[in-house]
Amino acid sequence: MKKSFLGTFIAVVIFSFTACNKGGGDEILIGEYGSLTGSEATFGISSTNGLKLAVEEINGSGGLLGKKIKLITYDDQGKPSEAQTVVQRLIKNDNVVAVIGEVASSRSKAAAPICQQNKIPMITPASTNPEVTAIGDYIFRVCFIDPFQATVLTKFAINSLKVKRVAILKDVKNAYSTGLADFFEKEFKAAGGEIVEIQSYSAGDKDFKAQLTAIKSRNPEAIFIPGYYTDVGLIAIQAREIGITVPLFGGDGWESEKLTEGKAKDALEGCYFSTHVSTENPDPAVQNFIKKYKEKYNMMPDAMSFLAYDAGMIMFDAIKRAGSTDAEKIRNELAKTRDFGGVTGKISINDQRNAVKPAVILEIKGGLFKYKETVQP
Numbered sequence: 442m443k444k445s446f447l448g449t450f451i452a453v454v455i456f457s458f459t460a461c462n463k464g465g466g467d468e469i470l471i472g473e474y475g476s477l478t479g480s481e482a483t484f485g486i487s488s489t490n491g492l493k494l495a496v497e498e499i500n501g502s503g504g505l506l507g508k509k510i511k512l513i514t515y516d517d518q519g520k521p522s523e524a525q526t527v528v529q530r531l532i533k534n535d536n537v538v539a540v541i542g543e544v545a546s547s548r549s550k551a552a553a554p555i556c557q558q559n560k561i562p563m564i565t566p567a568s569t570n571p572e573v574t575a576i577g578d579y580i581f582r583v584c585f586i587d588p589f590q591a592t593v594l595t596k597f598a599i600n601s602l603k604v605k606r607v608a609i610l611k612d613v614k615n616a617y618s619t620g621l622a623d624f625f626e627k628e629f630k631a632a633g634g635e636i637v638e639i640q641s642y643s644a645g646d647k648d649f650k651a652q653l654t655a656i657k658s659r660n661p662e663a664i665f666i667p668g669y670y671t672d673v674g675l676i677a678i679q680a681r682e683i684g685i686t687v688p689l690f691g692g693d694g695w696e697s698e699k700l701t702e703g704k705a706k707d708a709l710e711g712c713y714f715s716t717h718v719s720t721e722n723p724d725p726a727v728q729n730f731i732k733k734y735k736e737k738y739n740m741m742p743d744a745m746s747f748l749a750y751d752a753g754m755i756m757f758d759a760i761k762r763a764g765s766t767d768a769e770k771i772r773n774e775l776a777k778t779r780d781f782g783g784v785t786g787k788i789s790i791n792d793q794r795n796a797v798k799p800a801v802i803l804e805i806k807g808g809l810f811k812y813k814e815t816v817q818p
């Protein structure tokens with residue numbers, strides 16, 4: 442009897458201690474997960490660099506609710522199962538008040554249910570697959586979603602590229618890729634286009650010649666490749682090797698300075714992709730961000746860096762408006778985000794917890810990403 446009373450007493454003390462300590466006492470603990478190593482390491486590095494800038498800026502100007510923000514970042518090595526492990530650790534061991542990540546949709550989909558079950562708000566900076574935020578009311582994003590990206594690409598293909606016969610080459614291991622391929626197929630057909638061939642690969646494959654040969658035999662006017670930069674370069678090189686000369690185009694997954702490394706630079710000349718921001722945008726918010734980022738990291742930011750910075754700023758703004766680190770209050774304030782002035786433009790969160798904002802099309806010229814056009818929602 443006595444023992445169990447003591448046990449309960451200790452449990453209550455420990456519980457209250459952890460509860461009070463949530464958010465780290467004199468610090469506000471924010472968790473982040475991303476692919477800092479592995480084949481998609483530029484995704485993780487660009488996003489954590491962007492987010493760190495946001496944290497430094499807030500801490501430099503006095504912090505949040507009178508406290509400093511402390512960022513705890515874990516590497517998920519680009520693996521969905523590891524994403525689950527580290528998010529569990531962030532919530533259970535580190536007691537973070539909110540989570541930022543992942544950028545890749547497959548990993549966001551794997552880890553978001555853990556945030557949802559524990560009622561810890563999560564913002565993905567760059568996962569565009571619609572299913573991510575559909576996981577629950579604690580899951581948000583600061584980027585557009587792929588049905589919109591498919592509309593953007595359809596308009597671009599029909600009006601600017603002036604093509605009607607398109608082939609698709611998608612990555613079957615990647616939720617983002619299969620989703621975007623399906624949305625595009627639907628949109629493009631609805632706009633009067635024809636999908637002449639659909640072929641698949643798996644991330645990490647090295648030989649795409651069989652798929653490309655099948656595509657070539659159907660004589661498409663362009664090839665849509667909704668994959669990540671890690672495979673697109675090699676696909677482009679092999680497409681040119683077998684004599685495919687038509688333009689290739691893709692979505693935001695192409696964006697990495699590694700896309701045009703080596704022989705991919707020439708193979709991708711005159712190809713296009715849609716993404717979240719153009720570094721050529723003269724808007725002072727964009728140019729200042731580039732300047733600060735370059736000063737600190739000695740390299741150019743990419744879409745992920747911009748979006749992760751915005752994800753951080755939107756999270757901190759919600760905590761400020763909540764006046765508390767209470768998870769439910771933060772969630773409610775996140776849901777109320779309207780016309781937030783981010784470095785990727787004005788961000789409003791809709792009732793599906795997605796951001797509604799324009800997309801840009803970039804053209805690859807001499808290995809650089811040149812601004813081509815903006816498509817409004």
Ligand code: PHE
Nearest residue numbers: 545546567568569617693694
């Ligand atoms: N949108 C991609 C996804 O959901 C991730 C991505 C965003 C990749 C921006 C590159 C640039 O998987």
